[in-house]
Amino acid sequence: MINIKNKKVLMRVDFNLPIVRGKVQDDFRVRKVLPSIKKLNKQGGKLILISHLNVEGRYPSLEKVAAFIRKRYLKNLIFVKDLTGPKAKNAVLNLESGGMVLLENLRKYRGEEGNAPSFAKKLAKLADIYINEAFSASHRPHASIVGVPKYLPSCFGELFKKEIKNLSRAFRPPHPFLLILGGKKIKTKLPLIEKFLNKADFIAIGGKLVSEFKAEKNPPEKIILPVDAIAKNNIIYDLGQKSTDKIIELAQGSKFVLWNGPLGWIEGGFEKGTKKLARALARSDKKIIVGGGDTVGYLDKLGLLPRFSFVSTGGGAMLEFLAKETLPGIEAIVKSNIKNQNAK
Structure with missing residues (x-):
């Protein structure tokens, strides 16, 4: 001290x-x-x-x-x-x-x-x-x-130590463990998917990441891709009801959930999937950690931040720490x- x-x-x-x-x-x-x-x-x-x-x-x-x-x-x-x-x-x-x-x-x-x-x-x-x-x-x-x-x-500092302690839970997580990834920045999310393919039980994909995995012929079974979506010209703007409900069902059956990135283009008004997921997770008694600037800002706007186990201040830093420890x-x-x- x-x-x-x-x-x-x-x-x-x-x-x-x-x-x-x-x-x-x-x-x-x-x-x-x-x-x-x-x-x-x-x-x-x-x-x-x-x-x-x-x-x-x-x-x-x-x-x-x-x-x-x-x-x-x-x-x-x-x-x-x-x-x-x-x-x-x-x-x-x-x-x-x-x-x-x-x-x-x-x-x-x-x-x-x-x-x-x-x-x-x-x-x-x-x-x-x-x-x-x-x-x-x-x-x-x-x-x-x-x-x-x-x-x-x-x-x-005290906050920095809390970040390390809480995010490190993902390295030795309780199971079932659900990783939810969305948002726009594909390059920063792909290393995380590679890292957690052997650690997570399921990895649910939303946002621009969907197009990356839709192009793959045989994506790993634990990667959960949407079965319905709001899309135009092959661009996915939001997940559909069935896809959102599937992620919520997986979260309800998990002991640990890590979420980074909205499911849709929330700044463009396509927020239905993200809002439904956010409210469902906020009602849960599971260990749920969230992060990412867009995700946190949206949850703050909904007044839901206090209902989550831990909210990281990191966007890119959170992703890099999770990928590289x-x-x-x-x-x-x-x-x-x-x-x-x-x-x-």
Whole structure:
């Protein structure tokens, strides 16, 4: 247990929130990390929050995100439009015990995505301790994820540890185990299907993934493809009632369910299958873990998130962790701890 009282704590968070016409649309990731932030705040740490923000390929200032968080959740949050320069250093220097500052968007600086050692060192010089609370960004080998732990005592945050603990259940699952995969990103889902063909009892397929397996002459028996769908020009927009009911039936007979990705094109209004599945799973007493930005955002909109066993903040990070059982951000912390132990 690290004593953080009066220590400067550099915490990597994920405040990459969806913003439309200048307004934050979904603050799920903020709500999830709040307990960790408030705990460190209460322990007297001087909290330096760093995050990236990507809005349609652009890297705007975090100023509006900071204003939103300050108004809704953290009244004492300070925002500084600087990252490693004089303004940032001065703000950190003036932090009192229990104070917190959010610095400027990491991706506005070239050294972040390139994992430049010089940039990582500048970030590390701001603090005494590094905590990674950005599981959802930890599949990226960026400076704030894998570079900084080389230069500071480092550890996982409480939320990050919960992500590892809950998602790891899929590696030694109770049976029957149902994996439900949908959504648009085919390339990120295929490695997961290959990984879990021998672990899952059934793998139910929805979204764009359906077309990938419809082309196969003899898909594995445990892969459940739709028998009816709403489609046009060979493009599946949603699963039909029979197909959705089949997935629900499998879920009701399972002890463990892992769900990532909507069954249809929900942003286009084709949400019937996803909504029916979501409500059925929310009524279940089974162990159900869900993740993926589109899926979580939709469940939040329906007000169903509290009814699931665990909701991951990760999209691509969740998929990569499940496929590889690790992430660049995890390896960086592990190596940092080994280095510090050897130095003692």
